[in-house]
Amino acid sequence: MGILDVRNCTKTFGGLVAVNDLNLSLNPGELYGLIGPNGAGKTTIFNLITGVYTPDDGLIELDGKPIQRLKPSTIARLGMSRTFQNIRLFQTMTVLENVKLARQMHMKQSLFDAVIRTHHLKEEEDEIEHDSLDLLKIFNLDKRAYELALSLPYGSQRRLEIARALATHPKVLLLDEPAAGMNPQEAIELMHLIKRSRDEFHITVLLVEHNMKVVMGVCEKIQVIDYGETIAVGTPKEIQDNPKVVEAYLGGA
Amino acid sequence: MKRWAFGLVALAVLAGLEASLRGLIGAYNYQVLILVGINIILAVSLNLINGFTGQFSIGHAGFYAVGAYTSASLVYYGGPGFRALTSFLPNMAQNAVLLLLGLLAAAIVAAIAGLAVGIPSLRLRGDYLAIVTLGFGEIIRVLILNINALGGSRGFSGIPQLSNFFWVYFFVLITIAAVHNLVNSSYGRALISIRDDEIAAEAMGVDTTRLKVMSFVISSMFAGIAGGLFGHFTMYLHPNSFLFTTSFNLIIMIVVGGLGSIEGSILGAVLVTVTLEAFRGFGAFRLVNFSVLLVLIMLYRPQGLMGSWTPFKMKQRAAAAK
Numbered sequence: 001m002g003i004l005d006v007r008n009c010t011k012t013f014g015g016l017v018a019v020n021d022l023n024l025s026l027n028p029g030e031l032y033g034l035i036g037p038n039g040a041g042k043t044t045i046f047n048l049i050t051g052v053y054t055p056d057d058g059l060i061e062l063d064g065k066p067i068q069r070l071k072p073s074t075i076a077r078l079g080m081s082r083t084f085q086n087i088r089l090f091q092t093m094t095v096l097e098n099v100k101l102a103r104q105m106h107m108k109q110s111l112f113d114a115v116i117r118t119h120h121l122k123e124e125e126d127e128i129e130h131d132s133l134d135l136l137k138i139f140n141l142d143k144r145a146y147e148l149a150l151s152l153p154y155g156s157q158r159r160l161e162i163a164r165a166l167a168t169h170p171k172v173l174l175l176d177e178p179a180a181g182m183n184p185q186e187a188i189e190l191m192h193l194i195k196r197s198r199d200e201f202h203i204t205v206l207l208v209e210h211n212m213k214v215v216m217g218v219c220e221k222i223q224v225i226d227y228g229e230t231i232a233v234g235t236p237k238e239i240q241d242n243p244k245v246v247e248a249y250l251g252g253a
Numbered sequence: 254m255k256r257w258a259f260g261l262v263a264l265a266v267l268a269g270l271e272a273s274l275r276g277l278i279g280a281y282n283y284q285v286l287i288l289v290g291i292n293i294i295l296a297v298s299l300n301l302i303n304g305f306t307g308q309f310s311i312g313h314a315g316f317y318a319v320g321a322y323t324s325a326s327l328v329y330y331g332g333p334g335f336r337a338l339t340s341f342l343p344n345m346a347q348n349a350v351l352l353l354l355g356l357l358a359a360a361i362v363a364a365i366a367g368l369a370v371g372i373p374s375l376r377l378r379g380d381y382l383a384i385v386t387l388g389f390g391e392i393i394r395v396l397i398l399n400i401n402a403l404g405g406s407r408g409f410s411g412i413p414q415l416s417n418f419f420w421v422y423f424f425v426l427i428t429i430a431a432v433h434n435l436v437n438s439s440y441g442r443a444l445i446s447i448r449d450d451e452i453a454a455e456a457m458g459v460d461t462t463r464l465k466v467m468s469f470v471i472s473s474m475f476a477g478i479a480g481g482l483f484g485h486f487t488m489y490l491h492p493n494s495f496l497f498t499t500s501f502n503l504i505i506m507i508v509v510g511g512l513g514s515i516e517g518s519i520l521g522a523v524l525v526t527v528t529l530e531a532f533r534g535f536g537a538f539r540l541v542n543f544s545v546l547l548v549l550i551m552l553y554r555p556q557g558l559m560g561s562w563t564p565f566k567m568k569q570r571a572a573a574a575k
Contacts, residue, residue: 114438
């Protein structure tokens with residue numbers, strides 16, 4: 001049993017079978033890649049795992065607990081965090097506040113503390129601020145901590161999304177096309193960052209990415225899907241040599 | 254310690270003003286000042302849900318009415334009995350306790366109404382809240398029109414006058430402090446994250462439904478308190494005080510002041526209330542002139558007079574960082 005298990009999951013939209021009897025299993029600490037041509041069902045799988053959709057059939061387990069019927073916020077509290085394909089930062093908040101928000105679920109302050117502004121609240125706020133600045137330093141964003149998230153350049157916004165996701169202290173981190181729109185240099189830096197995050201925060205990473213250089217460079221195990229079904233699972237080398245994968249990407253010869 | 258000292262000074266100043274103000278500025282201006290205070294409570298509380306949480310409520314007058322009639326009827330029907338029971342207390346103390354009990358009931362009943370309206374409509378994403386709150390405001394008004402014990406369409410008269418400048422501005426300070434502290438806590442961050450991006454907020458573990466309902470209930474509660482203060486000042490309530498236009502004037506206040514800015518809501522409440530009074534001289538053209546003023550403000554300051562709170566906050570924090 002892995003840290004994240006998807007068992008025989010099916011999701012249909014009307015007559016369209018977006019995900020069909022899919023299995024996926026992540027071992028703790030793994031860097032796992034999920035790839036497939038456009039429309040293969042990758043984003044649907046992400047939405048199933050994070051609770052945005054409920055599967056029609058099948059089981060999803062996070063660290064042994066079934067989560068397929070829970071709300072996204074509850075799943076996040078159980079240790080699942082994600083980034084978004086199209087960046088979704090809190091734009092009117094500062095860089096620091098974005099990270100502090102992600103700490104929200106671990107805070108102990110009550111509504112009473114908040115309204116009266118007790119000593120307890122101030123202590124907790126200071127502690128979280130300190131924590132968050134440390135995290136931002138790892139991502140080289142501490143110099144811009146007090147600027148609006150919206151004012152950051154594109155690459156930094158991507159990094160901030162990952163930092164924010166890590167601030168929730170997840171067990172599993174889902175990255176939805178983190179290299180989209182990055183130039184080759186930024187993509188290489190991103191690869192190092194993903195590896196470093198996994199090692200320092202002891203997390204398991206599920207990566208959806210179109211940039212093959214990044215996928216092959218980072219992932220230890222790759223699963224290829226097409227039309228909502230798994231067509232291959234293996235190491236990067238095995239995947240590159242698999243005739244079915246070549247066919248799905250390039251079309252039948 | 255500093256906060257207690259500040260509180261005591263504020264209370265002393267309020268009491269001093271209460272004693273001297275009516276003689277200094279005249280009964281009419283005194284009444285306008287009370288109205289400004291009540292509108293500040295309403296605007297600041299409405300801003301919590303519309304400005305900070307990003308949900309659009311257009312039925313604030315409904316909760317205002319619930320509070321006004323709850324407190325007024327409690328004191329009207331229960332007041333004589335209470336006075337007989339506590340005849341050992343001086344009259345002033347009786348008045349204060351009676352007012353506070355009335356306001357407590359107003360806050361609780363308005364909060365329950367907020368919960369009943371909020372739970373079904375805030376679970377959904379989108380504009381449902383606007384439609385439901387609009388309906389709620391009208392239902393409450395029509396309901397009161399048809400309850401004889403509350404005066405119906407004749408209006409509710411004979412409410413004892415218990416609130417005054419001191420009490421109104423005491424609750425103005427409490428409302429501002431509570432909303433300010435709330436918005437600057439982790440709860441406030443969560444509310445703003447819902448406004449900015451509900452999907453991302455949910456993915457970061459923010460229970461968006463619970464927080465939206467919480468913010469809505471707190472907002473309704475303060476509207477209830479404002480209602481109680483209003484009824485016990487004017488000594489007469491009529492359903493026409495709680496028309497859709499009342500809700501709309503409140504929205505104008507927070508938009509003119511700047512959505513998501515407490516300072517803006519205060520400024521908006523003062524400006525709109527005072528302008529509407531000052532323009533009475535224009536007779537039939539009063540609302541025309543008022544509208545022209547609003548159009549001009551929106552043309553030159555589309556983000557509201559104070560803008561959003563963030564730019565101010567940012568400068569403050571950037572300075573703190575250096």
